[in-house]
Amino acid sequence: xxxxxxxxxxxxxxxxxxxxxxxxxxxxxxxxxxxxxxxxxxxxxxxxxxxxxxxxxxxxxxxxxxxxxxxxxxxxxxxxxxxxxxxxxxxxxxxxxxxxxxxxxxxxxxxxxxxxxxxxxxxxxxxxxxxxxxxxxxxxxxxxxxxxxxxxxxxxxxxxxxxxxxxxxxxxx
Amino acid sequence: xxxxxxxxxxxxxxxxxxxxxxxxxxxxxxxxxxxxxxxxxxxxxxxxxxxxxxxxxxxxxxxxxxxxxxxxxxxxxxxxxxxxxxxxxxxxxxxxxxxxxxxxxxxxxxxxxxxxxxxxxxxxxxxxxxxxxxxxxxxxxxxxxxxxxxxxxxxxxxxxxxxxxxxxxxxxxxxxxxxxxxxxxxxxxxxxxxxxxxxxxxxxxxxxxxxxxxxxxxxxxxxxxxxxxxxxxxxx
Numbered sequence: 001x002x003x004x005x006x007x008x009x010x011x012x013x014x015x016x017x018x019x020x021x022x023x024x025x026x027x028x029x030x031x032x033x034x035x036x037x038x039x040x041x042x043x044x045x046x047x048x049x050x051x052x053x054x055x056x057x058x059x060x061x062x063x064x065x066x067x068x069x070x071x072x073x074x075x076x077x078x079x080x081x082x083x084x085x086x087x088x089x090x091x092x093x094x095x096x097x098x099x100x101x102x103x104x105x106x107x108x109x110x111x112x113x114x115x116x117x118x119x120x121x122x123x124x125x126x127x128x129x130x131x132x133x134x135x136x137x138x139x140x141x142x143x144x145x146x147x148x149x150x151x152x153x154x155x156x157x158x159x160x161x162x163x164x165x166x167x168x169x170x171x172x173x
Numbered sequence: 174x175x176x177x178x179x180x181x182x183x184x185x186x187x188x189x190x191x192x193x194x195x196x197x198x199x200x201x202x203x204x205x206x207x208x209x210x211x212x213x214x215x216x217x218x219x220x221x222x223x224x225x226x227x228x229x230x231x232x233x234x235x236x237x238x239x240x241x242x243x244x245x246x247x248x249x250x251x252x253x254x255x256x257x258x259x260x261x262x263x264x265x266x267x268x269x270x271x272x273x274x275x276x277x278x279x280x281x282x283x284x285x286x287x288x289x290x291x292x293x294x295x296x297x298x299x300x301x302x303x304x305x306x307x308x309x310x311x312x313x314x315x316x317x318x319x320x321x322x323x324x325x326x327x328x329x330x331x332x333x334x335x336x337x338x339x340x341x342x343x344x345x346x347x348x349x350x351x352x353x354x355x356x357x358x359x360x361x362x363x364x365x366x367x368x369x370x371x372x373x374x375x376x377x378x379x380x381x382x383x384x385x386x387x388x389x390x391x392x393x394x395x396x397x398x399x400x401x402x403x404x405x406x407x408x409x
Binding site: 012015016019020023024025027028031032041044045048049050052053054074077078081082108109111112113115116127128131132159162163166 | 178179181182183184185186188189190191192193197198199201202204205206272343344346347348350351354355357358
């Protein structure tokens with residue numbers, strides 16, 4: 001929290017720390033929500049740029065998480081609009097990992113990745129923010145657009161769709 | 174060995190997060206913190222697609238060929254591209270003008286052409302404000318007016334010398350992107366008859382804030398360009 005306060009006040013070291021901790025999560029969010037890895041990296045950098053240029057406008061440091069992910073979602077929605085193409089997935093192995101690790105990781109997450117692929121980018125993004133980033137419904141709703149109730153309903157529908165897709169894949173095995 | 178999808182999702186997320194190396198993060202953060210910022214994402218893919226459509230248009234419309242002569246600095250396709258957009262928009266099959274202007278603004282900012290980038294950002298706002306007028310509610314109109322006002326203020330804030338502060342250009346680029354994004358969300362909300370008035374208000378507020386900042390920038394610019402108007406006469 002102090003780091004956010006300092007970054008808002010113009011402390012570039014504090015800002016750099018925030019960006020460093022946010023970057024891998026952003027890449028994961030974008031890559032997990034649909035865009036190819038290279039696009040995910042672009043989107044992450046773009047989101048960080050927007051954070052840098054507007055952090056001084058963040059009024060309440062406590063609202064940072066919601067504010068931050070709102071920016072990420074703007075970027076993501078912009079991407080969906082620009083590309084207007086169904087999302088595809090790439091294998092998600094660490095660049096430094098050996099081939100066995102790569103295969104292992106790839107196998108390990110095939111089911112969830114395939115299940116995610118069956119959902120819309122919006123559903124994936126919603127599940128990610130709620131279950132991975134653990135944002136509240138209020139934070140996900142943000143200042144624009146959706147009420148808490150709407151987000152809650154959308155989330156539960158998305159979750160049901162994921163569970164169904166996941167279950168169907170399990171039966172196929 | 175059945176796991177819950179939510180646990181699996183979390184594990185998958187962790188593997189993706191771990192796949193980002195520290196070196197990569199450091200490089201990105203260093204790049205982001207180093208000005209100038211303002212854009213990315215080349216439009217190369219789009220140019221090809223646009224080219225195909227243009228060819229069709231050109232064969233059907235000689236007037237368009239004349240319009241394509243009107244090229245701005247940069248790509249040869251630039252003028253053709255714009256002419257295509259205008260026609261597409263005129264016949265109501267496209268709403269790409271905002272996006273294209275925004276992309277140009279990004280590209281120009283990347284090239285370091287600050288005043289042209291600001292002009293393109295202003296054009297993007299102008300385009301998005303026109304696109305908002307359709308739904309016709311008061312809150313939309315108000316937001317559209319504020320955006321149009323913001324668009325004008327940006328152009329006023331371009332100094333005669335053309336040397337805008339990079340921070341100001343970055344700021345305007347980010348805000349413009351946000352406003353365009355919000356406007357798109359607002360229109361989506363209108364389609365689903367959601368409660369759009371909050372969104373319209375947010376958009377309105379943002380546009381007004383942008384106007385204010387552009388006005389301040391203009392005031393700063395004129396102080397610099399006309400030092401004799403200020404009380405400090407000691408400067409050369």
